[in-house]
Amino acid sequence: MPADRSAAALRDPAWMRGLLIATALAFLALFLLLPLVAVFAEALRRGVAAYWAALVEEDAVAAIKLTLIVAVFSVPANLVFGVAASWCVAKFDFRGKNLLITLIDLPFSVSPVISGLIYVLLFGLNGLMGPFLKAQGIQIIFAVPGLVLATIFVTFPFVARELIPLMQEQGSEEEEAALVLGASGWQTFWRVTLPNIKWGLLYGVLLCNARAMGEFGAVSVVSGHIRGYTNTMPLHVEILYNEYNFVAAFAVASVLAMLALVTLVAKTVLEWRFGAELAATRHK
Amino acid sequence: MAIQVSGITKRFGAYKALDAVDLEVRSGELLALLGPSGSGKTTLLRIMAGLESPDSGSLQLNGEEALGLKPRDRQVGFVFQHYALFRHMTVFDNVAFGLNVRPRGQRFGSAEIKRRVTELLELVQLGHFADRYPAQLSGGQRQRVALARALAIEPKVLLLDEPFGALDAKVRKELRRWLRKLHDDIHITSVFVTHDQEEALELADRVVVMSQGRIEQIGSPADVYDHPSSAFVYEFLGQVNRFDCTVENGVAQIGNGALSIATDHAVRGAAIAYVRPHDLGVSPAVGGPGRVSGIHVVGPDARVEIELAGLSLEAEMDRERLTALGIATGDRCAVHIDRARVFAR
Numbered sequence: 142m143p144a145d146r147s148a149a150a151l152r153d154p155a156w157m158r159g160l161l162i163a164t165a166l167a168f169l170a171l172f173l174l175l176p177l178v179a180v181f182a183e184a185l186r187r188g189v190a191a192y193w194a195a196l197v198e199e200d201a202v203a204a205i206k207l208t209l210i211v212a213v214f215s216v217p218a219n220l221v222f223g224v225a226a227s228w229c230v231a232k233f234d235f236r237g238k239n240l241l242i243t244l245i246d247l248p249f250s251v252s253p254v255i256s257g258l259i260y261v262l263l264f265g266l267n268g269l270m271g272p273f274l275k276a277q278g279i280q281i282i283f284a285v286p287g288l289v290l291a292t293i294f295v296t297f298p299f300v301a302r303e304l305i306p307l308m309q310e311q312g313s314e315e316e317e318a319a320l321v322l323g324a325s326g327w328q329t330f331w332r333v334t335l336p337n338i339k340w341g342l343l344y345g346v347l348l349c350n351a352r353a354m355g356e357f358g359a360v361s362v363v364s365g366h367i368r369g370y371t372n373t374m375p376l377h378v379e380i381l382y383n384e385y386n387f388v389a390a391f392a393v394a395s396v397l398a399m400l401a402l403v404t405l406v407a408k409t410v411l412e413w414r415f416g417a418e419l420a421a422t423r424h425k
Numbered sequence: 426m427a428i429q430v431s432g433i434t435k436r437f438g439a440y441k442a443l444d445a446v447d448l449e450v451r452s453g454e455l456l457a458l459l460g461p462s463g464s465g466k467t468t469l470l471r472i473m474a475g476l477e478s479p480d481s482g483s484l485q486l487n488g489e490e491a492l493g494l495k496p497r498d499r500q501v502g503f504v505f506q507h508y509a510l511f512r513h514m515t516v517f518d519n520v521a522f523g524l525n526v527r528p529r530g531q532r533f534g535s536a537e538i539k540r541r542v543t544e545l546l547e548l549v550q551l552g553h554f555a556d557r558y559p560a561q562l563s564g565g566q567r568q569r570v571a572l573a574r575a576l577a578i579e580p581k582v583l584l585l586d587e588p589f590g591a592l593d594a595k596v597r598k599e600l601r602r603w604l605r606k607l608h609d610d611i612h613i614t615s616v617f618v619t620h621d622q623e624e625a626l627e628l629a630d631r632v633v634v635m636s637q638g639r640i641e642q643i644g645s646p647a648d649v650y651d652h653p654s655s656a657f658v659y660e661f662l663g664q665v666n667r668f669d670c671t672v673e674n675g676v677a678q679i680g681n682g683a684l685s686i687a688t689d690h691a692v693r694g695a696a697i698a699y700v701r702p703h704d705l706g707v708s709p710a711v712g713g714p715g716r717v718s719g720i721h722v723v724g725p726d727a728r729v730e731i732e733l734a735g736l737s738l739e740a741e742m743d744r745e746r747l748t749a750l751g752i753a754t755g756d757r758c759a760v761h762i763d764r765a766r767v768f769a770r
Contacts, residue, residue, distance in 0.1 A: 314509035317476050322523035322578055323497040332526070336513045 180398050184391035195389035196396065203369040204377035204393065210285065211360075211373060212353045215292040219349050223300025224342065228334075230301075231308030232316070242305070248297045256294050257362025260287055283365030288373065291359040296349045303345030304338055311337055344411050351404040355397060426487045426581035426614050427452045428473060433482030435468055442468040443479065444638040450582075450616055455608045457625035458618045460635035461661065466618045469635075470584050473616065474503045487581070499582075502575030502613075506587040508567045510559040516570050517555040520545055523578035545573040548607075565596040572604075576613075585617035589624065601628055622662050626650060634658050656768045659699045666700040666738050670767065677767050683714060683734030684760065688767045695770045700762055702741035707731065709752050710759040717756045720747070733760055 153161075185192050195201060226245060230238060248256060262268050264281040274281060281287045315337065319329040335342075357375040364371040366380065374397055381390035428450035435443040443465045450456050458466040471477040472484065475496035484491050491499055510519050518525075520542045524533060533541070546552050549569035559567055568588060575583060588604070589597040605628050608615055619625050625632045626646040634641045634649060634657075642654040653659040660667065670677040670686075677686045677698050686698060707715075707729055718737070719730035727747040731738045738760065742750075752758060 314505050314507060315511055317496075318503065318505060318509040318511075318574075319522065319526070321474055321476070321496045321501060321503040322526065322574065324522070324526040325497070328526045332522075333511055336511075 177398060180391055180394050183387060184395040186391075187388050191388050192392045192395075195386075195392035198389070200369045200372065201377060201389070201393055204372045204374045205396065207285070207288070207370075207372065208354050208374045211288050211292050212350055214289045215296055215353045216346060216350050218293050219296050219300050220342075220346055222297070223304060223345060223349075224338075226301045227304035227308050230305050231311075232313045245298050245301050245305075248295050253295055253356065253358030254362055257291050257359035260291050260294070260359075260363050264290075282363050283367065283371060285371070287363035288360055288371065291363045292353050292356055295356050295359045296352045299349035299352060300342065300345035303341050303348070307338055307341040340411060340414060344408065347404055347407055347411065351401065354400055428582065428614070428616070429483075429485040429488075430469070430473070431483045431485075433469070433472060433479045433484065435465075435472065435477065435479045441638050443472075445482070446638070446640055448633060448640060448643070450614060451631075452614055453612045454630040455605070455615045455617070455628065457629035457632045458616060458635060459620070459622060459625040459632055459661075460641075461620055463637070464635040465638040466620075466635050467586055470586055470616060470618050473582070474501050474584050475499050476503070500578070500580050502578065502580035502583045504568070504571050504575050504583070504585040504588050506590045508559070508564075508571045508591075510567055510570055510574070512559055514558075515555065516546070516551065516557050516559070516562070517542055519559070519570055520574045520577050522574060541577065542573075545577055548576075549573045563596075564592045565600055568592065568600060572607075581614065583613050583615040585615065587618055587620070589621075590619070597624075604628065626662070634661065636661070653766065656697060656699070659766060659768070664702050664739070664741070666702065666705060668698045668700070668736065670696050670698045672696050672767060677765070680734035680736050683736070684762065686762050686765045686767070688765070692767050692769045696767050697770060698765050698767045700738075700765045702728065702739045704762065704764040705738060705740040706761045706763055707740050707742075707750065707752065708759050708761070709750060709756055711757060713757040713759040715758045715760050717752055717754050717758055720752075720754055722747075731758060731760060 152158075184195075196205075226241070229235075230242060261282055263270055264274060264287065265271050266275065266282070268282075279286075281290065315333050316329050319333045320326075324332065354373075355375060356373075357379070360373055361376055361379075364373070364376055366372060366376060368377075368380070372380065374393055378390050378394045378397070381387075381393065428448075430446055430448040430450075433443055433446045434441070446465070446469060448469075458469060460466045468477060472479050475491075475494060478492065486494075486499060486501075496503075511522065514522070521538050524538045524541065527533075543552070543555070546555055549572055551566060551569055551573070554562065554566065554570075559570065562570065568591075572588075589600055592600065601624060617628070626649075629646060631643060632646055632649050633643050636657050642649050642658050644652075649658060650662055653662060659665060668679045668684075670679045672678075672688060672692045672694060675688055677688050677692075677696060679685065679698060686700075688698075707717075715731045715733040715738070717729060718732045721728045721730075722744060725744055727742055727744050729740045729742070729747070729752070731740060740760075
């Protein structure tokens with residue numbers, strides 16, 4: 142069979158394939174799977190009761206709540222910003238467009254600790270706006286607003302980065318068609334633009350959310366680590382760990398790990414959906 | 426509906442896309458804006474639709490100033506080169522879009538919308554494709570959906586931007602004839618943009634030839650082809666032999682007198698002479714001034730390349746004529762010019 146032979150010529154020998162696959166799997170097991178299993182194993186070392194007790198303990202609940210609050214504010218903020226920014230970048234030409242794109246990417250290239258520090262320098266007691274804020278009785282640093290601001294900064298690029306290439310590829314002809322057909326700006330956005338980007342948008346929001354809940358560095362700087370008040374889950378894990386309270390530390394960490402797993406599954410499902418849809422629209 | 430364009434100028438940065446353009450589109454006609462890329466034809470069309478706004482000038486739709494109107498208030502149908510169909514909607518929803526987004530009160534009931542859309546899909550011969558998505562259609566089918574969608578809002582004017590540009594040659598020809606027939610049936614004032622002179626000459630009632638943001642000539646297809654008003658139009662419309670020449674006493678001398686053409690135009694001195702390949706006659710002549718340097722047969726036509734006094738010429742004839750002449754590559758020949766046009770340099 143000449144067809145089979147030519148196909149065989151394009152294939153690597155069996156031992157080579159086996160070796161490559163084994164290497165990849167071993168690497169994955171060592172660096173991803175093993176730590177994940179370790180988190181749950183450590184958390185459950187003293188039994189389910191101890192695990193559960195560590196999760197419903199007052200400070201742990203406060204940390205979980207605070208993490209959710211931070212996400213509830215920062216994810217929608219970045220959703221709106223992300224859509225607006227990618228709309229600007231993809232559908233219009235203006236001066237400073239490249240600067241805007243660079244700025245959107247800034248949080249990716251800046252260390253999260255620096256991101257947190259910027260807010261301390263801006264809003265802290267001795268910061269640029271510190272005296273003014275103190276006079277107004279507003280506290281940002283070492284309080285929830287600071288946590289939200291730092292998280293927004295760090296998760297800034299996720300939605301925009303996801304949407305800009307997608308919208309650039311789609312162009313603005315469909316929007317123009319809608320306008321000529323009599324649609325208003327809102328109708329055009331809701332009926333044409335949003336349906337075209339919905340999967341990409343959801344994907345970006347998912348990544349943004351995962352990062353918002355998991356952020357450590359920037360949040361650590363602005364938090365002040367006040368137990369029960371300004372400790373998010375990652376910070377709470379660190380405190381517990383430093384107190385040698387391993388079971389509690391890993392129990393809270395396991396919640397974060399589960400969040401990561403849920404995100405991963407959702408992302409895979411989306412990629413599957415989104416990929417099929419993209420392939421359909423690209424098929425010309 | 427008639428369109429009156431007066432003194433429209435549009436710049437993109439330092440680049441002048443349109444330079445004080447005046448144009449009248451008559452009610453019910455099919456008008457072609459023809460020109461090379463960068464001539465401003467698409468910009469002019471987009472200004473008519475309200476997708477672009479000019480820097481100065483005025484635009485009247487049916488005698489009323491329209492530049493202040495939004496695209497949605499102009500009652501124009503626009504067909505995009507790459508269709509711009511809504512990719513996440515079915516063919517039916519694409520065509521229904523313009524009816525569905527009408528303000529409440531002006532909107533038809535869903536039964537009426539269904540009736541109209543079905544009728545339009547029949548008109549564009551896509552009745553069975555209502556539930557398909559654009560990605561599942563061929564290029565020609567997509568363009569017909571785009572046309573049905575544009576017609577759904579009952580526009581007073583139909584504007585088409587390179588409507589056949591993205592289609593292959595055969596589909597393009599079919600769709601062209603079909604559009605001409607459609608226009609003859611519904612008589613909607615239509616303007617289409619094209620860079621394909623054959624398309625413009627075949628399809629349009631009148632052709633507007635544009636170059637570098639200006640209108641070079643307006644006229645019927647026969648008019649612009651037979652009586653080009655400028656060297657640009659002559660060169661742009663079809664194949665052409667171009668010669669440098671000098672004109673004295675009404676005779677243009679080409680190639681130091683190797684060829685001469687009588688010209689009744691008031692041209693003197695250095696000039697350019699244009700001869701269409703089918704106006705160039707060839708006859709076999711032993712010891713003649715020309716030499717056949719190549720023969721290319723394309724379907725029913727033949728192109729004969731001739732070298733004469735250092736010039737290379739191209740003649741076009743049908744294949745039977747070529748056989749009757751009995752010339753072959755390398756033969757000597759004589760050349761005579763049936764018709765030429767001379768422009769001053």
